[in-house]
Amino acid sequence: MDQTTVVLVPMYNEASVVGTVVAELREHFATIVCVDDGSSDDSASVARTAGALVLRHPVNLGQGAALQTGFDLLSRRPGTGLTVTFDADGQHRVADAVAMVEASRRTGVDVLLGSRALGSTTDQPLARRLLLAAALRYSRWSTGLALTDTHNGLRVLSRRAIGAIRLRQPGMAYATELESAITQSRLSWAEHPTTIAYTEYSRRKGQSNLNAFNIVYDLTSQRLRSAL
Amino acid sequence: MIIKVFLIASVAMAGWWLLRSSGGRQLAATRLGGLLFAASWVTAVMAPDLVSRVANLMGVGRGTDLVLYLLVVAFLFSSIAQRQRLRTVEERLATVARSQALLELELARRTDERERVPES
Numbered sequence: 001m002d003q004t005t006v007v008l009v010p011m012y013n014e015a016s017v018v019g020t021v022v023a024e025l026r027e028h029f030a031t032i033v034c035v036d037d038g039s040s041d042d043s044a045s046v047a048r049t050a051g052a053l054v055l056r057h058p059v060n061l062g063q064g065a066a067l068q069t070g071f072d073l074l075s076r077r078p079g080t081g082l083t084v085t086f087d088a089d090g091q092h093r094v095a096d097a098v099a100m101v102e103a104s105r106r107t108g109v110d111v112l113l114g115s116r117a118l119g120s121t122t123d124q125p126l127a128r129r130l131l132l133a134a135a136l137r138y139s140r141w142s143t144g145l146a147l148t149d150t151h152n153g154l155r156v157l158s159r160r161a162i163g164a165i166r167l168r169q170p171g172m173a174y175a176t177e178l179e180s181a182i183t184q185s186r187l188s189w190a191e192h193p194t195t196i197a198y199t200e201y202s203r204r205k206g207q208s209n210l211n212a213f214n215i216v217y218d219l220t221s222q223r224l225r226s227a228l
Numbered sequence: 229m230i231i232k233v234f235l236i237a238s239v240a241m242a243g244w245w246l247l248r249s250s251g252g253r254q255l256a257a258t259r260l261g262g263l264l265f266a267a268s269w270v271t272a273v274m275a276p277d278l279v280s281r282v283a284n285l286m287g288v289g290r291g292t293d294l295v296l297y298l299l300v301v302a303f304l305f306s307s308i309a310q311r312q313r314l315r316t317v318e319e320r321l322a323t324v325a326r327s328q329a330l331l332e333l334e335l336a337r338r339t340d341e342r343e344r345v346p347e348s
Contacts, residue, residue, distance in 0.1 A: 035329070055329040061322050069326045073333070170322055 004081030005101050006031045006074055009052070010066035011088035015041040017201060018088045022050035025086065028098050033073065034088070035066040043088075064174025068167040075162045083162055087153035089201060096154060096194040103192055104156040110187035111161050113147070113179075114154030119193030128198070135176075138216055142223060143179045145189070151175045154194050161187050173218040232273050239269045 007029045011018050018034065025032050032052040036044040038060035048054045055069055067085060074080045082104055084097050096114065104112045116124075116132075132151065139150040151172070157165070164185035167174045182189045243266045272279045272295065279291030288294045 038325075053333070055333055057325045057329055059321070059325055061325055065322045065326070068322075069329050072326060073330055168319065170318065 001030055002028060002098075002101065003030045004079065005029055005084060006033055006077075006080050006082075007084045007086050007097065008067065008070040008074070009034045009047075009086050009088050010037060010063050010070070011035065011039065011043050011047065012037040012060060012063070012066075013039045013041050013043060014088040015039070015043045015046045017090045018043055019046045019050045021086070021088055021090050022047050022052045024094045025097070026051050028094060029084070033070055035070045037061060037063065037066040062170035062174075063172060064167045064177070065170040067174065071162050071165060071167070075159070080159060080162075082159075083157045085153060085155045085157070090199060091196050092154045093195050093197070096192075097156075100154065100156045100192045100194070103190075104158070107190065108158075108188075109190045110158040111182050111189040112156040113149070113189065113191050114152040114194035115147075115149035115191040116152060116194060116196050117148035118191055119195045121196045122198060124196070124198050135215065138219075139176045139179055142176060142219060143183055145179055145182060147179065148191055150179065152194065152196070156192075158187075161185075169218055169222070171214070171218070173215045173222075176215070176219050177222075235273045236270055239266050242266075 007025050009018070009021065009025075009032060011034055014021075022032050022034065032047075032050075034044070034047040034052040034054045036047070036054055036056045038057045044054045044056055055073060057066065057069065070085075071083075074083055082101055084101060086092055086097060092114070096119070100112050100114065103109075132149075136147060136150050139145075140147055155178075161182075164187060165178055165181045167177055169177045181187070243262065272291075276291060279294060283289070283291045283294035286294065288297065
């Protein structure tokens with residue numbers, strides 16, 4: 001049982017799956033922190049019953065905002081070692097998280113990003129594959145990092161990384177923002193193979209493909225603004 | 229003639245609404261711009277020929293075209309200003325929601341501690 005690593009799970013209306021996800025994580029990690037992003041279902045109580053520490057946004061703000069709330073808590077909390085970010089919809093494998101924490105400890109890297117390209121993906125829809133390819137090209141261009149995957153919810157962050165990253169994009173554009181923070185704060189980073197299972201549930205819950213345009217728009221305007 | 233009454237009344241109502249609803253944070257520039265707009269609007273309605281003459285001076289064919297162009301520019305600026313305001317408000321909302329979430333947790337923790345004391 002890992003006592004110092006904290007698993008951070010942002011969630012929004014995931015009551016039907018988050019209980020299982022938390023229970024599975026609890027077999028390996030002592031502390032699970034769920035940030036409930038203003039869910040209208042009983043995600044919060046389900047997660048609490050499953051043994052997670054639950055933070056609640058009074059209103060829905062977006063996944064980036066939920067992660068930042070978790071980072072704020074963990075950077076203040078003494079005794080936090082590594083932080084794992086883990087999606088609530090059950091698309092990640094707990095075994096991958098365990099392996100990534102081990103790899104992160106071994107190498108001492110600040111940011112370890114999960115990568116579908118190095119690992120494998122089951123039942124990925126074609127539209128999603130094309131969308132991710134475009135998102136990846138954009139992320140590489142805007143961050144200057146030789147990434148093989150982006151928008152993968154599974155990451156392992158050091159304490160230093162948690163303190164350096166400040167997510168201001170409330171929505172999904174935070175993924176590229178987080179990658180940019182690596183360059184700006186000169187954090188060390190690496191990628192680790194992961195497996196993503198596109199279940200019927202995660203496909204239904206996942207963001208719409210059209211949202212890719214919003215992500216690109218948000219990030220481009222942010223880049224232009226910071227360049228001015 | 230009826231249209232003139234209607235147009236002037238509408239801008240007068242807008243002006244009244246602006247003055248009534250403005251809080252202390254309203255910038256003097258915005259107020260001045262609003263007053264200037266109202267004045268030029270009334271002038272334009274009273275003397276349409278004047279607008280046409282100004283339009284011709286600026287190289288625009290008709291007075292109505294000039295009004296339309298100015299309207300488009302004004303709309304653009306106002307949309308951008310609104311967007312930025314909304315963004316600031318959203319960031320503030322995130323900060324408030326975040327601190328409330330952290331506070332709630334802290335409160336729950338302290339309540340737990342207090343409940344545990346008598347047992348030990």
